[in-house]
Every structure is written in structure tokens, then in C-alpha cells.
Amino acid sequence: MVKKEASKEAQKETVASADAGGGLDAARFLKGTQEELAKVVWPTRQQLISESAAVILMVSLSATIIYFIDQFFGWVSGRVF
Numbered sequence: 001m002v003k004k005e006a007s008k009e010a011q012k013e014t015v016a017s018a019d020a021g022g023g024l025d026a027a028r029f030l031k032g033t034q035e036e037l038a039k040v041v042w043p044t045r046q047q048l049i050s051e052s053a054a055v056i057l058m059v060s061l062s063a064t065i066i067y068f069i070d071q072f073f074g075w076v077s078g079r080v081f
Contacts (some may be wrong), residue, residue, distance in 0.1 A: 043051070
């Protein structure tokens with residue numbers, strides 16, 4: 001709880017100082033970016049491979065279904081017109 005309150009106070013101070021300065025402070029921006037990147041939970045190699053394979057499989061499946069639906073409607077429109 002104390003850590004969250006301290007974090008909120010730090011954010012308020014950062015916003016207040018940014019409003020007061022009105023300019024871009026590159027050092028503060030880079031420090032904040034580095035702090036946020038430290039909070040990121042990066043996937044393991046195995047997670048990256050399995051999730052990438054799942055995405056590729058779903059995209060391929062979707063494209064195949066759309067292809068067959070398109071072929072079907074093309075066939076139907078050829079019969080009608």
C-alpha cells in the first residue's frame with residue numbers, strides 16, 4: 001500500500017513538474033521509458049514460438065475459409081448471371 005501511494009505521489013510530481021516546465025526533458029523521458037520497459041514481462045522463447053505458430057495457423061485457416069467462401073459465391077453468381 002505504501003509503495004502504491006508513493007508511486008502515485010511520484011506520478012503527480014512528474015505531471016506537475018512537466019506542466020510547470022512546459023518543455024520536453026529528454027533525460028526524464030528516457031528514464032521513464034526505461035522504468036516502464038523494466039516492468040514488461042517478456043515471453044520466453046517457447047511462448048514466443050508457440051504463440052507465433054498459433055497466429056500463423058489461425059491466419060492461414062481464416063484465409064482458407066475466406067477463399068472457399070469467395071469461390072462459392074463466385075460459382076453461385078456465375079450460375080445466376
